[in-house]
Amino acid sequence: MSMVEQTLQALRDAGLKITASRRVIIETLAEMDRHVTAAELLEAVQRRVPEIGKASVYRTLDVLVRLNVVQACTLGSTTTTYILTAAGHHHHLVCLVCNRTIEIDECILDEATEAIGRKFGFVVEGHLVEVYGKCPDCSQTRSTPTTE
Helix, strand or coil: CCHHHHHHHHHHHCCCCCCHHHHHHHHHHHHHCCCECHHHHHHHHHHHCCCCCHHHHHHHHHHHHHCCCEEEECCCCCCCEEEECCCCCCEEEEECCCCCEEEECCCCCHHHHHHHHHHCCCCCCCCCCEEEECCHHHHHHCCCCCCC
């Protein structure tokens, strides 16, 4: 099943409607296949269907994040980015100097987070890990963060 179909199924499973706007937003996010801001997604969606408004994109992102099929990340900045993760989550290494982000697909934390959740009577629904430091290039050449 494709990422789009998995995401649509998550909406169905939650008893939510698959509107034409939601389908276009999800398809566009899948096609972009990278971390995008809500503004970038809105621009890409409106290139396909100009009538889809900002509120529809933001509301759909909120729903998809709540359903854990889209991951919202800050990636070391104050700007939130979104990525479709219907098939599972991933983690990030973020360079504090150049803002380079490396996605880490494997996760060794599932068992640990479940154990922590059990200890505190908490039902764990997911987790997000961002590890900050310097990438190989920056650790050898730069010592201060860029202002980009």
